[in-house]
Amino acid sequence: DIQMTQSPSTLSASVGDRVTITCRASQSISTWLAWYQQKPGKAPKLLIYMASSLKSGVPSRFSGSGSGTEFTLTISSLQPDDLATYYCQQYSSYSQTFGQGTKVDIK
Amino acid sequence: EVQLLESGGGLVQPGGSLRLSCVASGFSFSGYGMSWVRQVPGKGLEAVSSISAGSGNIFYAESVKGRFTTSRDNSKNTMSLHLKTLRAEDTALYYCAKAADNTGSAPFYFFDLWGQGTLVTVSS
Numbered sequence: 001d002i003q004m005t006q007s008p009s010t011l012s013a014s015v016g017d018r019v020t021i022t023c024r025a026s027q028s029i030s031t032w033l034a035w036y037q038q039k040p041g042k043a044p045k046l047l048i049y050m051a052s053s054l055k056s057g058v059p060s061r062f063s064g065s066g067s068g069t070e071f072t073l074t075i076s077s078l079q080p081d082d083l084a085t086y087y088c089q090q091y092s093s094y095s096q097t098f099g100q101g102t103k104v105d106i107k
Numbered sequence: 108e109v110q111l112l113e114s115g116g117g118l119v120q121p122g123g124s125l126r127l128s129c130v131a132s133g134f135s136f137s138g139y140g141m142s143w144v145r146q147v148p149g150k151g152l153e154a155v156s157s158i159s160a161g162s163g164n165i166f167y168a169e170s171v172k173g174r175f176t177t178s179r180d181n182s183k184n185t186m187s188l189h190l191k192t193l194r195a196e197d198t199a200l201y202y203c204a205k206a207a208d209n210t211g212s213a214p215f216y217f218f219d220l221w222g223q224g225t226l227v228t229v230s231s
Contacts, residue, residue, distance in 0.1 A: 001169070032213065034218075036218075043222065043224060044152065044221055046217065049207060087152055089152075091216055092214050092215070093214070093215065096142070096154040096217075097154065098152040098153065098154070101152075
């Protein structure tokens with residue numbers, strides 16, 4: 001199975017900060033990567049697919065980049081509503097594995 | 108309204124069985140692959156099983172292979188997950204999720220619609 005590793009596991013930042021989350025795959029997945037946001041008590045919500053394509057309706061402060069084995073999710077200006085856990089997911093193989101998550105706190 | 112609604116969770120003893128259901132509405136269910144994704148409370152996400160639009164391809168995580176069975180009935184807009192020989196480590200919130208891409212261009216599924224989840228607790 002392809003393993004997905006996110007870093008950091010938690011981060012605390014102030015409103016307006018630029019925030020970057022990294023996701024590494026154990027083998028190349030081309031750009032078959034999605035990012036999700038999960039707020040407490042809610043189901044995950046798709047933010048980005050194909051590594052850098054923003055889902056319609058998602059604020060433009062979210063962006064994704066990368067290919068192969070290294071990917072990033074960037075929030076250009078952190079907002080209070082962005083308090084959540086963020087997951088990457090590869091869909092290159094049938095295992096469709098997720099990263100372990102990055103919890104974003106607002107300072 | 109576009110939504111997925113899971114049901115069937117509950118408390119079951121180790122070794123027991125349970126059947127989960129997911130009813131879809133508001134989109135052309137028969138045109139999309141579907142998956143079950145579980146989450147241990149406070150922990151991460153694990154894709155448990157996926158089924159293609161026409162049921163021709165079904166995948167299982169190694170952790171559940173041989174114990175869980177996924178099926179779908181497109182005439183009833185319903186997907187099911189039959190859980191057998193349950194273990195304590197199967198305790199989780201089980202989500203059904205809709206594949207975002209129905210063009211076949213992606214190798215496997217990423218998900219643009221999730222249900223609210225149904226909780227399975229395996230305990231004596």
